[in-house]
Amino acid sequence: MSEIFKGIEPMVHNSKISVPYSWWAGDTASKFFISLRDARKIIAPRCGKCGKVFMPPRKVCPTCFTENTDWVDVSDEGTVVSYSVSRRQLEAIPGDKKVPVIWGLIKLDGADTALLHYLDEVDPGSVTIGMRVKAVFAESRTGGIRDISHFKPVK
Amino acid sequence: MDRTAIIGVGMTTIEAEKRRETFADMTWEAVNKALSDAGMTIADIDNVVTTSSDFWDGRTISLMAVGDVSGAAEKNVSCVEGDGTYGAFYANARALSGSYKTTLVTGHSKGSQCVSSLITNAAFDPIYERVLGMDMITASAMQANAYMNRTGVKPEDAALVSVKNHGNALKNPMAQLPMNITVDDVMASEMIADPLRKLDCSPVSDGCCAVIIAHESVATKFKQKPIWIRGLAFCTDSFFFGDRDLARSKALTEAAKKAYAMAGIKDPRKEIDLVELYDAFSYQELLWLEEMGLADYGKAAARLKAGEFNLDGALPVNPSGGLLSGHPVIAAGLYRIAEIVLQLRGDAGAHQVKKAKTGLAHGVNGLCGQSHCVWILDKEK
Numbered sequence: 406m407s408e409i410f411k412g413i414e415p416m417v418h419n420s421k422i423s424v425p426y427s428w429w430a431g432d433t434a435s436k437f438f439i440s441l442r443d444a445r446k447i448i449a450p451r452c453g454k455c456g457k458v459f460m461p462p463r464k465v466c467p468t469c470f471t472e473n474t475d476w477v478d479v480s481d482e483g484t485v486v487s488y489s490v491s492r493r494q495l496e497a498i499p500g501d502k503k504v505p506v507i508w509g510l511i512k513l514d515g516a517d518t519a520l521l522h523y524l525d526e527v528d529p530g531s532v533t534i535g536m537r538v539k540a541v542f543a544e545s546r547t548g549g550i551r552d553i554s555h556f557k558p559v560k
Numbered sequence: 561m562d563r564t565a566i567i568g569v570g571m572t573t574i575e576a577e578k579r580r581e582t583f584a585d586m587t588w589e590a591v592n593k594a595l596s597d598a599g600m601t602i603a604d605i606d607n608v609v610t611t612s613s614d615f616w617d618g619r620t621i622s623l624m625a626v627g628d629v630s631g632a633a634e635k636n637v638s639c640v641e642g643d644g645t646y647g648a649f650y651a652n653a654r655a656l657s658g659s660y661k662t663t664l665v666t667g668h669s670k671g672s673q674c675v676s677s678l679i680t681n682a683a684f685d686p687i688y689e690r691v692l693g694m695d696m697i698t699a700s701a702m703q704a705n706a707y708m709n710r711t712g713v714k715p716e717d718a719a720l721v722s723v724k725n726h727g728n729a730l731k732n733p734m735a736q737l738p739m740n741i742t743v744d745d746v747m748a749s750e751m752i753a754d755p756l757r758k759l760d761c762s763p764v765s766d767g768c769c770a771v772i773i774a775h776e777s778v779a780t781k782f783k784q785k786p787i788w789i790r791g792l793a794f795c796t797d798s799f800f801f802g803d804r805d806l807a808r809s810k811a812l813t814e815a816a817k818k819a820y821a822m823a824g825i826k827d828p829r830k831e832i833d834l835v836e837l838y839d840a841f842s843y844q845e846l847l848w849l850e851e852m853g854l855a856d857y858g859k860a861a862a863r864l865k866a867g868e869f870n871l872d873g874a875l876p877v878n879p880s881g882g883l884l885s886g887h888p889v890i891a892a893g894l895y896r897i898a899e900i901v902l903q904l905r906g907d908a909g910a911h912q913v914k915k916a917k918t919g920l921a922h923g924v925n926g927l928c929g930q931s932h933c934v935w936i937l938d939k940e941k
């Protein structure tokens with residue numbers, strides 16, 4: 406440090422970036438969310454070429470580089486591909502969730518790719534890869550991914 | 561194909577909080593260190609690539625704030641948003657383009673100024689995932705579980721990576737967290753997201769690194785001994801975790817294969833002398849080594865235990881202490897390149913490894929290693 410800054414205590418300038426932002430969900434996600442909200446049904450687009458069923462839904466098959474044209478019903482049951490348990494109340498965790506919070510990567514029966522969501526009604530220590538789980542729908546649904554409240558173990 | 565070389569590197573110390581330096585001040589320091597290392601003045605640099613992330617920097621078009629201190633006035637300056645190895649990849653392409661001979665590339669970030677959990681949460685899909693509240697640590701825990709389930713590697717096996725790297729950092733004056741710790745210390749540290757404990761996770765850091773890349777026609781014109789770029793490649797996997805096999809990293813296997821092919825490397829286990837890789841979490845060092853073909857799948861932990869990746873082992877890995885000992889996001893991969901350059905020149909000081917002719921530097925972009933960039937650097941052309 407040079408002589409002229411001797412004795413200078415560096416200051417901190419506190420601020421906050423607060424910029425409202427709205428995401429248009431688009432046709433594909435909207436169709437999926439409307440089905441969750443109104444029919445408690447999980448639907449997914451399928452590639453017309455390779456037949457892959459995508460969760461979460463998206464417009465394009467990345468392998469075939471073509472638009473997915475069909476939609477199919479997928480099961481509300483599936484298999485845990487991997488999971489994560491937060492023990493620290495990390496800042497990104499929503500206010501209504503208290504640790505331990507468990508997330509699962511869930512491959513629903515009938516889908517070829519796995520969906521990220523919560524696991525609940527289970528002890529964090531007993532979650533395993535390969536575990537069978539079932540969707541629990543939220544009582545109040547507004548058209549979003551949390552219209553599924555969480556997945557719980559299949560008894 | 562024309563050849564390029566790295567002819568100068570400069571790093572700031574990596575610290576938890578750089579209170580006395582702004583982004584621009586850090587960049588100024590790293591750039592001047594690189595120029596002096598190369599024996600160049602700013603007039604010898606004919607274009608600049610900066611590497612930064614607007615979200616981490618808390619401003620838009622963040623490159624515009626560090627152009628002045630990079631000597632970019634009246635020069636062509638461009639920015640890469642991502643890890644420093646990708647900025648350097650672009651810098652190298654420019655040095656090969658015929659339009660420029662010398663490219664200065666910088667990478668900076670200050671984890672201390674923001675909330676890392678919120679910034680990394682914003683990397684998730686805003687419509688399907690972000691609201692669920694995952695971040696870099698909880699995502700990596702998901703990958704660690706997938707990897708350990710598949711290989712049988714235990715958390716205490718991965719903890720040894722943290723022990724080794726913090727120990728190596730004791731010999732690196734640039735490192736933030738030099739520590740003499742044991743596996744028991746790692747296993748006793750706070751569980752943040754199973755199976756990742758505090759000492760399995762890299763710290764929040766501030767730092768800036770600068771590297772100068774030159775076309776072969778000018779690479780020996782300045783005072784520094786050039787370190788030759790023999791091979792480099794990057795490759796990217798699917799965005800959604802559920803589309804990938806999280807227990808593996810196809811993108812890294814591909815990137816490494818391409819980089820080896822470009823470098824003419826047939827047997828990487830015999831021909832690569834040391835590695836600086838992106839160990840943001842302890843298990844990642846094992847997984848990345850395996851996917852780069854430097855260890856059999858699921859077997860890196862055993863070789864680590866045997867001491868093979870130690871500073872004096874058969875294949876030193878992260879002799880600098882790696883990201884676990886200091887993780888300025890964005891700059892981290894550029895630090896890996898700079899560290900390999902110092903090692904190959906014989907300038908690494910206390911953490912110098914014995915045999916250092918060919919080295920591998922590795923950078924990562926995206927959650928759970930969605931994209932990987934691999935560099936093969938060599939003492940000889």
Ligand SMILES: [Zn+2]
Nearest residue numbers: 452455466469
């Ligand atoms: Zn397809």
